[in-house]
Amino acid sequence: MPATPSEATAGRRVRHKHARPGQLIEAALALFVEKGYAATRVEEIAQRAGVSKGTLFVYFQSKEDLFQAVVRENIAGRFVEWNEEFHAFQGSSADMLRYCMRSWWERIGATPASGITKLMLCEAQNFPEALAYYQQQVIAPGKDLIRRILERGIARGEFQVPDLDCAVYAVIAPMIFLLLNKHSLAACLPESESIDPLRYVDAQAEVLLSGLRAPEGPARQRS
Incomplete structure (x- = not known):
């Protein structure tokens, strides 16, 4: 009826x-x-x-x-799926890092939620409660996930990382730059110098991996 x-x-x-x-x-x-x-x-x-x-x-x-x-709906909630993907990933640690950086851009960087990072950089000190929540829900799990990727590479003999704490920030830093470029810096650059986000992400991943990869052959044995 x-x-x-x-x-x-x-x-x-x-x-x-x-x-x-x-x-x-x-x-x-x-x-x-x-x-x-x-x-x-x-x-x-x-x-x-x-x-x-x-x-x-x-x-x-x-x-x-x-x-x-x-924050919870647009960023923090992503860590559930990323951690599930971490456990299921079968490829090399280098491929995992590439995938992590690309998927971060596709799921957060390319969305309106990317502006939250710039907002926190500009206003966090004036709103300690908001900052504490962002640190707990985004910064801490983000650093933990990157650290686990690097530790996986070390354990499998794929990465050589002298300082793990600093290496985590080496992965985060180019992502922060890309967000700042999207929301602020791009306005200061001529159109001819605009950055293609995925090309930038891929290039930064290769730069990082060139420094992270463990040496092969005799050099690897000596290290």
Whole structure:
């Protein structure tokens, strides 16, 4: 039996209600990247999402709570799938590092969520609670994943890493540059010097691997 008009309307309302948290997170992400964390007001987020300020507070207690949801949904949640892929990966550690850097760009760097890193670099010191959450949910698991890739390479005799702590940052640094270029530095460069992100990622991976690879033959035995 077809739904009555009132039933159909009720169904649309339920679906719309369930969509609201996602709409609010999407609107918050866009405004945080456009205006910065401090300059973004909850009223603007609600307006961008097409709901009232009161509706926003039904789902999120504060702007900080909404920021955490943005980080969780757009960045932190990725580490579950990346860790699953780490355990299932069958290739070399060099291929794993290449895959890690490329997939980071495709899943975060090429998306609106890439602006969160620039936001944290610019405003983190003024918002210690937001910084602590970002460190816990993004920085720490990101460093841990990269470290495990490097440790895998060392254990398999594929990498030679004199200082593991610094090597982790050697992988992170070119990614940070690419984000800053996307959101700031590119505006300062002539169009002829624009950077192709995937070409850049691939080139940086090869530069890193040239320094990480363990020597072969007699040189490897001496080391």
